[in-house]
């Protein structure tokens with residue numbers, strides 16, 4: 001029997017330029033907002049599994065306990081991580097998403113996609129059920145964009161709109177620093 005596709009939700013915190021990291025791949029202090037961190041950790045806690053590139057796991061004590069698709073070009077087939085049986089090493093150029101998800105052996109639930117840039121972009125193609133975009137007023141110019149093309153081809157909202165995503169909800173996480181989270185969903 002075919003395995004049911006999970007609900008797919010993305011999570012990113014961005015600077016006002018639409019960047020998630022500095023040019024050299026560091027997570028900048030300016031966009032570390034405690035209220036967003038709490039929102040993010042609570043959200044990944046509710047997920048059945050996480051998908052991330054090699055430098056973007058969510059951190060925290062529970063990281064090692066979570067089921068995970070770890071994206072890497074170092075494999076050409078699905079391979080369990082030798083250090084953690086809950087983690088499957090996945091190269092999407094070699095194996096379709098459905099097969100990778102099925103290998104995790106989960107009946108259902110949400111897959112939380114947590115970056116970085118190429119991973120967020122890949123799942124725009126696979127299809128998000130929701131993308132939670134935390135916006136901050138901090139400036140991180142010249143950094144890595146949340147999606148490929150942000151800052152060169154268009155703004156964050158233009159890149160998402162081009163993929164059929166619409167803004168469904170905005171809520172404030174910390175008014176003192178004007179930190180808010182936008183939830184984008186596929187156009188009905």
Ligand SMILES: NC(=O)c1ccc[n+]([C@@H]2O[C@H](COP(=O)([O-])OP(=O)(O)OC[C@H]3O[C@@H](n4cnc5c(N)ncnc54)[C@H](OP(=O)(O)O)[C@@H]3O)[C@@H](O)[C@H]2O)c1
Nearest residue numbers: 012013020021025026027053054055056072073115116118
């Ligand atoms: N602000 C935010 O919300 C947010 C979110 C996520 C990350 N970040 C920050 O961004 C920085 C990391 O960025 P990063 O660009 O290094 O991202 P990354 O996606 O975590 O790591 C890149 C690596 O992941 C693998 N990968 C990514 N896309 C792939 C694909 N389509 N197919 C196969 N493998 C793929 C590759 O691993 P191999 O080299 O093994 O092939 C690649 O070298 C960190 O500072 C992190 O904290 C911020």
